Amino acid sequence: MTVTADQNDAPRPTTHVHLRLLATSDLHMHLLPYDYHADAPSDAVGLSRVASLIAEARAEVPGALLLDNGDFLQGTPLGDHAAAQAASAGGHPMIGAMNALGYDAVTLGNHEFDFGLEVLEAALADARFPVVSANALRRRGAAPLEDVGLVLPRVILKRRLSDGAGHLHDIRIGVLGVLPPQVVHWDRERLEGRIEVRCMIDAARAHVAALCDEGADVVILLAHCGPSDRPVQAGMENALVPLAGIEGVDALVAGHVHRLIPGPHFTGLPGLDAEAGRVQGKPVVMPGIAGSHLGVLDLWLAPDAEGWRPAAAHTALRPIARRGAHGPEPLVEDAPEVVAEVAKAHAATLASMRRPIGRSEIALHSFTSFAAPCPVIHAINAAQRWYVTQALGPVAEPVLAAAAPFKTGGPSGAEAFTNIAAGTLSYRDLSALYPFPNTLRAIRVTGAELRDWLERAAAAFNRIVPGAANQALLNPAFPGYDFDVIAGIEWQLDLSCPALWSHDGLPLGPGPGRVRGLRHGGEAVEDDDRFIVATNSYRIGGTGLYAPLAEAEVVLSEQIQNREVLARYLAQKASFDGPVAECWRFAPMDGATVHFDSGRGVLHHLPGIRAEGGEAMEPAGLTTDGFQRLRLTI
Incomplete structure (x- = not known):
């Protein structure tokens, strides 16, 4: 119309x-x-x-x-x-x-x-x-x-x-x-x-x-x-x-x-x-x-x-x-x-992208990236951590990796999700996993900076009232490609608290923040702890939600695209393996129910998502613009 x-x-x-x-x-x-x-x-x-x-x-x-x-x-x-x-x-x-x-x-x-x-x-x-x-x-x-x-x-x-x-x-x-x-x-x-x-x-x-x-x-x-x-x-x-x-x-x-x-x-x-x-x-x-x-x-x-x-x-x-x-x-x-x-x-293009490159033992999809462990982020972070670890050799700091899902519906439509079946992977699949020609970077950050990184990503979510029903989970202004998940640490998000940052990096006022129980190797992360994080050139570009990352010390800067990192990982390891790491989850919200919109292909994956320890999730019908709505109990 x-x-x-x-x-x-x-x-x-x-x-x-x-x-x-x-x-x-x-x-x-x-x-x-x-x-x-x-x-x-x-x-x-x-x-x-x-x-x-x-x-x-x-x-x-x-x-x-x-x-x-x-x-x-x-x-x-x-x-x-x-x-x-x-x-x-x-x-x-x-x-x-x-x-x-x-x-x-x-x-x-x-x-x-x-x-x-x-x-x-x-x-x-x-x-x-x-x-x-x-x-x-x-x-x-x-x-x-x-x-x-x-x-x-x-x-x-x-x-x-x-x-x-x-x-x-x-x-x-x-x-x-x-x-x-x-x-x-x-x-x-x-x-x-x-x-x-x-x-x-x-x-x-x-x-x-x-x-x-x-x-x-x-x-x-x-x-x-x-x-x-x-x-x-x-x-x-x-x-x-x-x-x-x-x-x-x-x-x-x-x-x-x-x-x-x-x-x-x-x-x-x-x-x-x-x-x-x-x-x-x-x-x-x-x-x-x-x-x-x-x-x-x-x-x-x-x-x-x-x-x-x-x-x-x-x-x-x-x-x-x-x-x-x-x-x-x-x-x-x-x-x-x-x-x-x-x-x-x-x-x-079709002939080039259909060439085989490796395998994945798990389905690689972005349907539930904002609510459960994401296989796409898991694969990208596995490759990035591997490459940086190999490139730097022995270092004093733990090596982590940050990645976001690139295709999460939103204004791009109900078809704009990654959905790659387990089995043989082609170069087409690497492009679907990482559609942008960003180049790899590794930066050194403190524990305080790591917490701030996660707080900024937590702006993806609306504030949720504990115990209340049928609340919208996601902030519609937040771009999906800014939802960084950092592999190698664990944390919870308390959505009963307001976000500290807007979707584009403006401070929203003081508060306790949303990140709880931030840990590495079972130990609490302290503000003066130091880490190396694999990321990309766009993320440390100096603008938007993650502007402070531009001030971080760059410890690895190579002219290799992140997509090529995925290809080299598969050449070395042969496959992306599971299980998908559960880096983060929502803090309990007294049975609050929230909803978010996904692609219709998500229904095929829901049983596996539940088996991996995600929150209780169920379909809640189709929206007028073709999305599959999901209901989540926290």
Whole structure:
């Protein structure tokens, strides 16, 4: 069902010109309706499906602009394959598909940099459309307009559009883009000393003014960020609200956080009316993730003494699928030009990822990562601890490992869970276990820092009333990929106490915290104890929930991806073995019942989860958006 929001449904004066903007964001290399991690078709994703919606929307309103808001080059094994083949004569499949669809402009997201500058520049070399970013820089100048950009900072696109009376007018549309400056920390080893990134707000303010001075009638900001309730500050990651407040910005495309606008997310956030598709009163769309939706933003422009100004706006999201009784049901067919463009790379990716790499004696799934011992985290941590122990040799401190589940449903949908059967493993399975090209790090921390690490992860949960029934377990704002579990220690979480930290790392006030009985080897962990923890480059990047980890001493920093660590572990050990370590559990809550949403495949695993010592857990029906709800007694 199309989600729409309209500021003014009244008939338009004949002097008005209709400008339509079509937007994608966070495609993450989902070019086809295919789930590479499951090695099966998926009707929930795919630019080839969005392309059919693009064709329909273009047919309705002549002269529409097609824009992308970033994070298009990374996210699937197809993206990994394309990065490995970056210098090949065939070109990058995503850029080829964008060329075929006639994109008018795109901006960069933070994940464009995950494979390094050489891969990014090789991919963009074949683009037949402008790539803009106002704050990704080769060299910072004294002021934003003096910066040397990595790509174009801004562009003016031209359209000849008719008004209601049939008269043609030349319209100049300014387009610029910005991305989170934290990318230089997240990808430090690839980018340090090679690029700089300016504050999004400062860069946008300067380049919006420049576009207006250059004669743009309308200014569109491709903001690769979401909204936030944090105070406005320089360098903030999710700056959508202050960006919309910049004078001269007429409409925005948002992304990065993988939610939907217009839609029910972000209710009550100051400056944002997400249901109405308005931020600071200006129209905005955020079209989800992986090609789930096409954003459609219509502007009606009225003439004035200086040119044109937006007089009314309409925002909408058009989905590629609807929820059915047995999963997503397609609403559109594939666009053949995208399928043809991707066919060769798709076939090569499937052949590569189906190669065997080892075995797992246990099923590797993330269905109950927030409520019971998680096999995915168990496997990742086993490999990380093994590798760091081998690399460092004898050390005085115990070696631990931290990992989070990457696929836990949430805004990505009811199919977004890891589910790998016991038996032979392929390279596809390693990609499903660890979908990001992070690199391994090991840091030295104290017992106090270890406790703080766990307290921050405990922000995943709502406060629970002991003995009360039917309470929501999970904080919906908390990203699943931030729920770190640290192997090699044991602890309990007392959810009767409030969290010490918000989902994005803001302090919530003093209190006893939630971590109880933190022990190593049966002994209580003291504040001045010291440990070495295997983790990844993204986690110690210096921003977000785990910002303090950037200050820790790095004792191992190798240019080896965490996924390759899994491969080497299997080459040495041959298999992932059980039982799954029960590192943590909830402190007793007088029989309180809570619920959380999982994938439907969880029902196959529930008996085994109970046998491993998890709390009493039972199915509680399907939600309207296709999740399997589970009820847990604590």
